[in-house]
Amino acid sequence: MKKENNLKYYLRKNFYLDTTVSINDNREVIVENCKKILEYNDIFIKISTSTVTFQIWGNNLRIKNYEDKGLIIEGVISSIEFL
Amino acid sequence: MFRTLRGVMKLEISGYGYEKLLNDMNENSISCFNVKSEKENLYLEIYKKNLSMIKNICEKHNLEIKLLSQKGIIFRILRYSKRYGIIAGILLFLVISFFLSNIVLKIDINGNENVSDEKIIDFLKRNGIDYWSFIPEIDMDNMGRKLYIEFDEISWATVRNSGGILIVDIREGTDKPYMVPINQKCNVISDKDAQIVKIKVYSGTPVVAEGDGVAKGDVLISGIVTDKFGKSQAVRADGEITARYTEEVCFYQPLESVSLTECGKIENKSFSLWGKKLYRKNNIPEDKMIKTVSRTKDFSIFGIKLPMGISTDTYYLYEYKEMIDTPIYAEEKCIEKIKDYEEIFYSDKIIYNKEVIKENDSKGVKIRVIYTIDSKIGVKQNIIV
Numbered sequence: 001m002k003k004e005n006n007l008k009y010y011l012r013k014n015f016y017l018d019t020t021v022s023i024n025d026n027r028e029v030i031v032e033n034c035k036k037i038l039e040y041n042d043i044f045i046k047i048s049t050s051t052v053t054f055q056i057w058g059n060n061l062r063i064k065n066y067e068d069k070g071l072i073i074e075g076v077i078s079s080i081e082f083l
Numbered sequence: 084m085f086r087t088l089r090g091v092m093k094l095e096i097s098g099y100g101y102e103k104l105l106n107d108m109n110e111n112s113i114s115c116f117n118v119k120s121e122k123e124n125l126y127l128e129i130y131k132k133n134l135s136m137i138k139n140i141c142e143k144h145n146l147e148i149k150l151l152s153q154k155g156i157i158f159r160i161l162r163y164s165k166r167y168g169i170i171a172g173i174l175l176f177l178v179i180s181f182f183l184s185n186i187v188l189k190i191d192i193n194g195n196e197n198v199s200d201e202k203i204i205d206f207l208k209r210n211g212i213d214y215w216s217f218i219p220e221i222d223m224d225n226m227g228r229k230l231y232i233e234f235d236e237i238s239w240a241t242v243r244n245s246g247g248i249l250i251v252d253i254r255e256g257t258d259k260p261y262m263v264p265i266n267q268k269c270n271v272i273s274d275k276d277a278q279i280v281k282i283k284v285y286s287g288t289p290v291v292a293e294g295d296g297v298a299k300g301d302v303l304i305s306g307i308v309t310d311k312f313g314k315s316q317a318v319r320a321d322g323e324i325t326a327r328y329t330e331e332v333c334f335y336q337p338l339e340s341v342s343l344t345e346c347g348k349i350e351n352k353s354f355s356l357w358g359k360k361l362y363r364k365n366n367i368p369e370d371k372m373i374k375t376v377s378r379t380k381d382f383s384i385f386g387i388k389l390p391m392g393i394s395t396d397t398y399y400l401y402e403y404k405e406m407i408d409t410p411i412y413a414e415e416k417c418i419e420k421i422k423d424y425e426e427i428f429y430s431d432k433i434i435y436n437k438e439v440i441k442e443n444d445s446k447g448v449k450i451r452v453i454y455t456i457d458s459k460i461g462v463k464q465n466i467i468v
Binding site for chain 2: 034036037038039040041042061062063064065066067068069
């Protein structure tokens with residue numbers, strides 16, 4: 001079981017399948033390897049990736065670009081919570 | 084820029100659970116951007132090609148879709164897609180451009196002096212090159228060689244095209260200049276029966292003196308020179324000898340004469356395109372002699388000349404007419420002839436004396452003129468040793 005986990009971890013890391021979240025000031029969040037948007041409105045976005053689920057709170061949130069499992073969220077971000 | 088080229092559509096999605104739409108779009112690799120949620124509506128931009136897929140997804144999730152705006156060059160093009168006149172105009176323009184750049188509209192011949200343009204154009208015609216010939220079918224390299232072979236005067240020729248203009252560049256060979264054989268020994272001999280007026284010797288021995296009379300063929304300057312030691316050697320004799328001699332010229336003007344007189348003119352106007360006259364009237368009488376004067380006035384826009392214009396051909400018609408002159412008029416004509424003769428033949432000579440003898444008869448006027456002329460005489464005659 002431990003070996004399996006190690007291999008999974010190794011593959012995810014080397015094939016860049018890990019979720020990457022970049023935050024620029026409180027204006028922009030870039031999420032890579034996003035699996036699903038669970039909920040979305042102008043103050044709240046809940047995103048599920050293969051390993052983690054997190055939610056972003058803020059004002060005037062908008063998805064600037066959403067393609068190939070990459071997501072750029074713009075707006076005034078107040079908090080990010082990992083569930 | 085790229086988005087503008089592809090065409091972007093702004094959509095309004097209304098309904099419950101538009102997150103499912105976003106997830107399905109991502110699964111189907113449909114790009115979307117500027118996604119915004121406002122008052123339970125979702126606004127997003129997509130590429131035009133994905134619209135049908137998004138419509139299907141919306142139907143699947145019971146979402147309403149509304150097109151708000153669309154921008155991009157593709158929409159502008161599509162707007163004109165049913166304007167057949169514009170499409171036909173563009174196609175016609177392309178066809179005309181292709182046609183005009185692939186046919187011979189004008190033949191430009193450069194560098195020819197001894198071989199006339201007409202001869203070259205005639206030769207090109209015989210080899211299948213004429214106005215309106217299809218340029219890709221012309222073997223330009225071979226034509227240059229053929230021109231070189233055909234005309235002896237041409238030392239190099241090349242044929243090329245610039246758009247619809249066929250350019251023939253020619254270089255003609257130059258004749259060798261006449262070489263004066265300075266080592267050739269010679270005498271100077273008289274070519275007329277005359278009396279010597281002035282003698283100037285540059286080389287050789289003068290045989291005659293001023294005032295001497297000489298006959299045709301007499302030696303004037305000898306090419307044999309004897310030095311102070313009595314040794315003789317041949318040289319090339321040279322000098323200027325002026326002599327006085329007489330010449331008799333007879334002029335005759337018949338009272339009845341046939342002369343060429345202008346009897347009218349015809350003007351033909353035609354439309355000219357790249358030097359080619361597109362319309363030509365054939366109303367020229369064949370039994371008359373014709374002198375043609377052509378001139379073309381090209382159209383211009385803002386001072387730029389266009390390759391089209393109006394060409395005017397003026398045909399001056401001449402015919403022979405029998406005329407009977409009075410003796411006085413005939414004599415005047417005769418005197419005119421004398422003047423012309425003097426202008427042509429004695430312009431570089433001095434007329435020392437002129438004796439005019441008139442002899443009229445019933446058929447015409449005859450004037451004999453005896454000229455006494457001071458002129459240079461002497462020709463070189465080689466000494467063969």
